[in-house]
Amino acid sequence: xxxxxxxxxxxxxxxxxxxxxxxxxxxxxxxxxxxxxxxxxxxxxxxxxxxxxxxxxxxxxxxxxxxxxxxxxxxxxxxxxxxxxxxxxxxxxxxxxxxxxxxxxxxxxxxxxxxxxxxxxxxxxxxxxxxxxxxxxxxxxxxxxxxxxxxxxxxxxxxxxxxxxxxxxxxxxxxxxxxxxxxxxxxxxxxxxxxxxxxxxxxxxxxxxxxxxxxxxxxxxxxxxxxxxxxxxxxxxxxxxxxxxxxxxxxxxxxxxxxxxxxxxxxxx
DNA sequence: ATATGCACCTGTGTGC
DNA sequence: TGCACACAGGTGCATA
Numbered sequence: 001x002x003x004x005x006x007x008x009x010x011x012x013x014x015x016x017x018x019x020x021x022x023x024x025x026x027x028x029x030x031x032x033x034x035x036x037x038x039x040x041x042x043x044x045x046x047x048x049x050x051x052x053x054x055x056x057x058x059x060x061x062x063x064x065x066x067x068x069x070x071x072x073x074x075x076x077x078x079x080x081x082x083x084x085x086x087x088x089x090x091x092x093x094x095x096x097x098x099x100x101x102x103x104x105x106x107x108x109x110x111x112x113x114x115x116x117x118x119x120x121x122x123x124x125x126x127x128x129x130x131x132x133x134x135x136x137x138x139x140x141x142x143x144x145x146x147x148x149x150x151x152x153x154x155x156x157x158x159x160x161x162x163x164x165x166x167x168x169x170x171x172x173x174x175x176x177x178x179x180x181x182x183x184x185x186x187x188x189x190x191x192x193x194x195x196x197x198x199x200x201x202x203x204x205x206x207x208x209x210x211x212x213x214x215x216x217x218x219x220x221x222x223x224x225x226x227x228x229x230x231x232x233x234x235x236x237x238x239x240x241x242x243x244x245x246x247x248x249x250x251x252x253x254x255x256x257x258x259x260x261x262x263x264x265x266x267x268x269x
Numbered sequence: 270a271t272a273t274g275c276a277c278c279t280g281t282g283t284g285c
Numbered sequence: 286t287g288c289a290c291a292c293a294g295g296t297g298c299a300t301a
Contacts, residue, residue: 075278076279076280091279110278112277149270151270152271156271156272257271
């Protein structure tokens with residue numbers, strides 16, 4: 001489910017928790033991709049939530065103690081705000097009871113997500129992720145540097161969180177369609193104008209996707225339970241065999257390093 | 270450096 | 286209707 005646009009949408013929808021205190025923590029299933037921090041409850045109960053930030057696909061809830069709750073939504077995770085008395089739902093793994101009658105629930109059917117508490121500096125996963133593709137750091141100069149000497153495919157490169165943080169399978173495909181570049185192209189063979197097109201396309205696609213509230217392919221919801229609408233605007237992702245919205249040619253699906261890639265053989269070179 | 274295969278999980282859709 | 290199978294937004298490992 002969640003790539004940068006979905007995580008950013010969740011972040012924005014969670015802003016109403018700012019200033020609330022964590023009153024109780026209920027860990028029902030600690031076995032996520034990594035075990036939920038054993039001291040999650042002891043380090044968060046009594047703390048006030050003072051920040052809701054995003055770093056790539058990670059969400060960071062800043063606490064008044066200077067600790068941070070680090071969350072990753074994996075493939076199927078959601079962080080959702082409900083009324084305090086709302087009934088437990090399937091796959092509700094951790095619940096933070098908040099002041100002023102709300103409960104923040106980490107729900108994740110596949111349990112590929114992550115929920116930890118600690119100092120920001122202590123999280124190794126944050127140390128090795130690249131710049132945010134919406135920041136000024138993500139420029140044609142940077143992408144040019146990243147692509148030199150690398151034989152790997154441009155799509156694979158865009159999805160490498162160490163190089164750029166937040167792009168996953170849906171948006172890598174969409175960005176490359178928008179840029180007119182085939183996903184299988186080797187990074188080092190890209191021309192400068194193509195690099196520039198990819199940088200522009202990245203901004204356009206991610207900004208549009210955030211504006212639409214992300215993509216709800218099956219079950220993604222934001223923190224207030226609302227779906228996104230960008231799936232209706234997808235150009236190639238999950239559209240194998242359907243006509244390209246721009247030229248009518250059939251969209252193709254190929255497998256690259258274990259993931260499905262989609263492209264229009266006419267619009268993308 | 271990079272690709273592949275697999276592992277971790279559950280849910281859904283498809284074809285028989 | 287039931288069953289087997291493929292596949293799904295992510296990441297990390299071991300192996301080539």
